[in-house]
Amino acid sequence: xxxxxxxxxxxxxxxxxxxxxxxxxxxGKPISKLDDDAFTRVRVIxxxxxxxxxxxxxxFGARFHKELQAPLALVRRAEQHQMTxxxxxxxxxxxxxxxxxxxxxxxxxxxxxxAQTEPDPYQAQTYRFGLLExxxxxxxxxxxxxxxxxxxxxxxxxGYTDIVPGRPTSxxxxxxxxxxxxxxxxxxxxxxxxxxxxxxxxxxYQTHDYYMNIGPTFADPVARALYAEIASVEExxxxxxxxxxxxxxxxxxxxxxxEAMEVYTYASCAEQxxxxxxxxxxxxxLDYELGHFNLACELFKKHERRDPxxxxxxxxxxxxxxxxxxDFVRETLSREVDLRAHGIDYVSKENESxxxxxxxxxxxxxxxxxxxxxxxxxxxxxTELNRKA
Amino acid sequence: MNTPELKLGMNRTGAQMSPLxxxxxxxxxxxxxxxxxADGVQLxxxxxxxxxxxxxxxxxxxxxxxxxxLKSALDKLRGNHPEVLVDKLGExxxxxxxxVRLYDAMIVKASAAPGGNLELAETLRxxxxxxxxxxxxxxxxxxxxxxxxxxxxxxxxxxxxxxxGVLQVLTDPRTTVSQCLNALLTIELEDNxxxxxxIELTRHAGHPLIAKEFQHALEQEExxxxxxxxxxxxxxxxxxx
Numbered sequence: 262x263x264x265x266x267x268x269x270x271x272x273x274x275x276x277x278x279x280x281x282x283x284x285x286x287x288x289g290k291p292i293s294k295l296d297d298d299a300f301t302r303v304r305v306i307x308x309x310x311x312x313x314x315x316x317x318x319x320x321f322g323a324r325f326h327k328e329l330q331a332p333l334a335l336v337r338r339a340e341q342h343q344m345t346x347x348x349x350x351x352x353x354x355x356x357x358x359x360x361x362x363x364x365x366x367x368x369x370x371x372x373x374x375x376a377q378t379e380p381d382p383y384q385a386q387t388y389r390f391g392l393l394e395x396x397x398x399x400x401x402x403x404x405x406x407x408x409x410x411x412x413x414x415x416x417x418x419x420g421y422t423d424i425v426p427g428r429p430t431s432x433x434x435x436x437x438x439x440x441x442x443x444x445x446x447x448x449x450x451x452x453x454x455x456x457x458x459x460x461x462x463x464x465x466y467q468t469h470d471y472y473m474n475i476g477p478t479f480a481d482p483v484a485r486a487l488y489a490e491i492a493s494v495e496e497x498x499x500x501x502x503x504x505x506x507x508x509x510x511x512x513x514x515x516x517x518x519x520e521a522m523e524v525y526t527y528a529s530c531a532e533q534x535x536x537x538x539x540x541x542x543x544x545x546x547l548d549y550e551l552g553h554f555n556l557a558c559e560l561f562k563k564h565e566r567r568d569p570x571x572x573x574x575x576x577x578x579x580x581x582x583x584x585x586x587x588d589f590v591r592e593t594l595s596r597e598v599d600l601r602a603h604g605i606d607y608v609s610k611e612n613e614s615x616x617x618x619x620x621x622x623x624x625x626x627x628x629x630x631x632x633x634x635x636x637x638x639x640x641x642x643x644t645e646l647n648r649k650a
Numbered sequence: 651m652n653t654p655e656l657k658l659g660m661n662r663t664g665a666q667m668s669p670l671x672x673x674x675x676x677x678x679x680x681x682x683x684x685x686x687x688a689d690g691v692q693l694x695x696x697x698x699x700x701x702x703x704x705x706x707x708x709x710x711x712x713x714x715x716x717x718x719x720l721k722s723a724l725d726k727l728r729g730n731h732p733e734v735l736v737d738k739l740g741e742x743x744x745x746x747x748x749x750v751r752l753y754d755a756m757i758v759k760a761s762a763a764p765g766g767n768l769e770l771a772e773t774l775r776x777x778x779x780x781x782x783x784x785x786x787x788x789x790x791x792x793x794x795x796x797x798x799x800x801x802x803x804x805x806x807x808x809x810x811x812x813x814x815g816v817l818q819v820l821t822d823p824r825t826t827v828s829q830c831l832n833a834l835l836t837i838e839l840e841d842n843x844x845x846x847x848x849i850e851l852t853r854h855a856g857h858p859l860i861a862k863e864f865q866h867a868l869e870q871e872e873x874x875x876x877x878x879x880x881x882x883x884x885x886x887x888x889x890x891x
Contacts, residue, residue, distance in 0.1 A: 420671025482700035642665035
């Protein structure tokens with residue numbers, strides 16, 4: 262069992278008919294909120310997002326390709342159960358707001374890692390741009406957690422991530438045309454560029470869906486409003502990251518890239534996981550993904566009559582670094598907090614589009630939840646109520 | 651039992667687990683301070699405004715039987731506002747019904763978790779049987795007043811929201827017997843006060859016979875509280891002795 266990827270096509274993985282589950286293992290023992298490392302939870306949330314996007318992509322593909330419906334349904338069934346087993350690792354003592362803080366930690370630490378290994382400068386800039394917004398969401402949600410539940414966000418973050426303002430959430434709201442980005446060119450882009458775009462889009466998509474689901478479960482009117490506000494930004498982020506991909510890719514090409522991304526991210530998880538029980542799960546699912554990947558390659562040859570190597574050429578970089586990216590985030594924050602978007606371009610604050618300014622001023626006219634919740638908020642160990650800190 | 655239910659271990663949540671990181675986090679708060687002036691008051695003001703604008707969670711259901719409608723109309727004429735009693739009776743019914751389920755979870759915990767024992771499980775079963783009797787008692791009282799015991803009144807709804815935390819604690823396979831007894835204690839503490847208040851409300855509404863039946867339930871609830879208190883005390887003291 263290897264956790265490196267010298268050659269994706271060499272390893273056949275677990276055949277689909279051997280990818281079996283029971284309800285008991287899918288709803289198995291969760292991780293410990295208190296004792297497991299924060300990055301174990303980061304990986305759990307990330308892979309849940311990856312699997313949910315795997316299902317999403319395949320459902321859309323099935324709507325357009327009758328001939329692929331059966332194999333897509335077959336792969337989706339395994340992925341549904343993988344996703345369940347992964348997501349059910351989150352223990353019930355996480356309040357929805359604590360899980361939210363963990364989601365933002367995923368967005369920050371994984372996007373920062375990706376931004377540093379992304380070879381395409383424009384794509385890397387896009388990751389840094391989005392990163393500063395998720396970084397700000399973490400600050401607003403941390404204030405909410407403290408001021409609503411009386412809990413310290415750092416119990417979740419475990420010291421890896423700073424809790425300070427980024428680009429203010431009140432300024433994230435842009436006209437839709439300013440959320441679109443330039444896409445990579447499928448014939449010239451590096452494989453890792455394609456993988457990054459698929460990965461971060463999937464991660465943001467699940468964050469959006471999570472906020473949309475749990476937002477209305479809050480009683481507190483400010484929390485409800487905050488989730489409404491930030492869920493809207495996450496939808497913008499899905500628009501942004503989704504537009505990084507080349508729209509001229511065929512569905513099969515996108516499927517191949519997605520499977521390669523899944524292999525790469527599971528391999529990254531398996532390589533760095535400290536909890537042996539969870540590591541075994543990552544290794545098992547890495548083998549499952551290789552099975553999916555190989556099936557997709559066979560179907561690609563059959564239906565498109567092309568060599569998958571056309572899509573998947575190029576080396577993969579080192580695995581995704583699941584570690585604190587504090588220094589990179591701070592540097593990005595210092596240099597790029599005032600960047601704004603105008604169409605597909607990044608511009609200075611003064612050159613932001615009139616469309617976005619008007620859009621924002623209308624939305625914010627009755628107040629901004631992110632500001633109401635975080636007014637004067639300074640994080641301290643043990644919450645802002647801890648006068649000793 | 652003379653060993654603690656929980657052990658020392660690698661709990662990673664505290665600042666002392668990573669003092670260097672904590673120092674960097676504090677440094678960040680100095681480098682990148684709060685960007686919105688004012689303080690948490692804005693949050694409270696937003697809540698205040700929302701309270702002013704809010705609807706209630708819902709209404710007390712109109713009694714379904716003609717007899718009940720007449721009765722509530724008569725009570726209203728006397729200025730008794732029977733909907734208050736109907737709502738609180740609905741709450742009690744929901745609370746006792748959920749209570750039976752909470753004891754389902756607690757009995758399993760007492761039977762299976764370290765620190766539990768069959769004697770404790772049997773004691774809990776007795777309490778559970780009485781909670782079920784109380785539920786029946788309240789159901790009967792609601793029917794006597796012509797109201798609908800299958801409806802969810804506003805106070806019943808809110809009681810359900812309140813119980814979700816206790817339910818999560820009791821049904822989590824990882825929680826200990828003492829953690830669960832502690833959760834049950836909050837239920838029994840409330841239950842005692844609630845029955846007392848309900849008896850007074852029932853009498854005040856002119857239903858002395860129902861109030862008299864409720865008195866017996868209150869006496870049993872006092873015993874439940876005392877048992878749960880003692881069990882929790884004994885469990886924790888055994889852990890440190």
